[in-house]
Amino acid sequence: MNILIIAGAVSLIILICFFFLFALYSLLEKEKRAFWRSSIVFLFLIIISIIFFLAEAPLKNWLFGTAFILLILDLVILVLSPLKRKSTEIVGGQNKVDERDVIFARFEYMEGAETYEEYYGRRPEYKKIDDEIRKFPDILSHPHLEKNLLLSALASAEFDFLEHQLTQVSGRESREKSQLPPSENTRIIKKIIKYLGSDHCGICLLNQAYVYSHVGRGPEHYSEEIKLEHKYAIVFALEMDLGIVASAPKEPVIVETGRKYVEAAKISIIVTNFIRRLGYPARAHIAGSNYQAMLPPLAWLAGLGELGRLGILITSKFGPRARLGLITTDLPLVADKSKKLGIQNFCQKCKKCAKNCPAQAIPYEEKVEENGVMRWVINREECYKFWRKAGTDCAVCIYVCPYSKSDNAFHNFIRIMAQNSSAAQSLSVWADDFFYGRIPLRRKSPLR
Ligand code: SF4
Ligand code: SF4
Structure with missing residues (x-):
């Protein structure tokens, strides 16, 4: 031959x-x-x-x-066609974000309440749009509740559970301090977090620009200045079930979100308690109303992924199909480095989330500067309005994102190619539409 x-x-x-x-x-x-x-x-x-x-x-x-x-x-x-990887660029000074401006906080201010008067007196520019959104029923409330009473009740039970954990997030550290070197502390903490359920964990210095300036919700006093001076942030990601996310924007998604937040709270609370027993201060930041810092930029600094067009973190393992957990502490640790993964290059070519977003809240345009960071800024009000209309936390953008594919050998091979070659990125964008559809089919959730 x-x-x-x-x-x-x-x-x-x-x-x-x-x-x-x-x-x-x-x-x-x-x-x-x-x-x-x-x-x-x-x-x-x-x-x-x-x-x-x-x-x-x-x-x-x-x-x-x-x-x-x-x-x-x-x-x-x-x-x-090697890829010149671009990542998140810091182009100016970054001011702390006020938690009172965060959309979830704004919708806790009820008409007639003191917080409502104080907030909209100070930020009248949000009043019109927020009052318009308030006309839609709240997530997990009547009449959404009737669409699927069992799943709505389950999601509410998960979020109630989270609120009941708030007393566990902080405490006094032991007097005796462990004297292990930072590298050993880092190894042990990552090992414990993996054992407890997350094998995607990173550490960064706690950049004060990502600590909220004032309390917007939760058990602490509204408007109080937030002082979080821990040196390190430990950030981890938990994978959401693809089969459930594939039913977006239906009720099972919010149940899965709640489940992952409960797991993240469990890990954060146990690990912070562990660190305090080693003699160092630590605080768990749990979903619901307990964050004192912004998780996506900290996760980026800790090397877990990059901020994507859809406005949240795209992790290197599970794409945006993940929920994040955060611990802040003074335990001496070794910080990881942020990584250039080529995800933002991919987002420039892709735009699938923008095309599929039912609220058209995701930009098609280039990144813009927001608070000193070049990023894609989603229309948070339009997004949240859709959540209130749908009665869930939507997640259509998370489902359709090519990076949300399973964490397995086949897709990891494609990810490595896309991380290194511009032509491979263009081919992947085309192939994702061809093989999975420009508007990927929704699947029946296993929870139904
Ligand atoms: S769908 Fe495409 S554009 Fe949107 S976040 Fe994912 S990779 Fe980026
Ligand atoms: S969660 Fe839904 S409405 Fe919000 S940006 Fe993503 S696709 Fe759009």
Whole structure:
């Protein structure tokens, strides 16, 4: 057999194996459209391979030679288009964000209440839009409640549980201090967090720009200045179930959100208690109304991912399909570095979240400067208004994001390619639409 035929046959076998694996993974992931389309490509490759084998020389040589050259050309294009990775740029001074301005805080100020009068007296620019949103029923309340009483009750029970944990988030540290070196403390903390349920954890210095300036909600006094002077932030991510997120924007999503926040609270509370027993101050920041700092920028600094077009963190393992947990402490630790993962380059090409957002709250345009950071700024009011209309926390953008695919060998291979090659990113954006759909099909949640 001549060398061209062997090279061509190997090229075809590589492609056949790739599409076989694609179809197999799609079947396991219950991705019907991707399964059928990858299976068709797989069968097509088998058929043309048979035709090539049956052809007579010199046509046979020519056909296999062409297959080989095409594969080599593709590889050359992928390799010769290295990605100049861009990441979040800090372009100016960053002021602390006031928690009272955070959308979830604003909707705790009831008309007629002192907080309402104080807040909108100071920030009249938000009054009109917020009052308009207040006309829609609150999430997990009547009449949303009636759509799925069981799941709504379950989500409410999860969030009630979180509120009951607020007394556990801080406490006095032991007098005796552990004298382990920072590297050992870091190893132990990451190991414990992994044991408790998160294997995606990072550490950064607690940048004061990401600590809220004033209390906006929760058990502490409204408007009180927040003093959080711990040196380190430990941030971790918990994967949300893809099968449930795939039902977005339906009720199961908020149940899954609540479940992950409960897990994050459990990890944070146990680890902070552990750190205090080692003689160092520590505070758990748990969902509901207990954060004293902003998690996405801290998670970025800690190397967990990058801020995406959809306005939240895209983690390197689970994409945006994750919930974050935070611990702040003075325990001596070794900080990780933020990473350039090429995610923001991908977002520049992709825009799938913007196209699928039912509220059209995600920008199609380039990043803009907000508080000294170049980022995509979503229309938070339009987003939250949709949540109130839907009765859940939506998550359509999280589901459709190509980075939300499962954390497995097949998708990790694609992620590595996209992290290193501009052409691979363009191909992935196109392939995601072709195989999964521009508007990916929603799935029936296993919780229904
Ligand atoms: S869907 Fe695309 S544009 Fe949106 S966050 Fe994900 S990768 Fe970025
Ligand atoms: S959560 Fe829903 S409404 Fe909000 S930005 Fe994402 S897709 Fe749009």
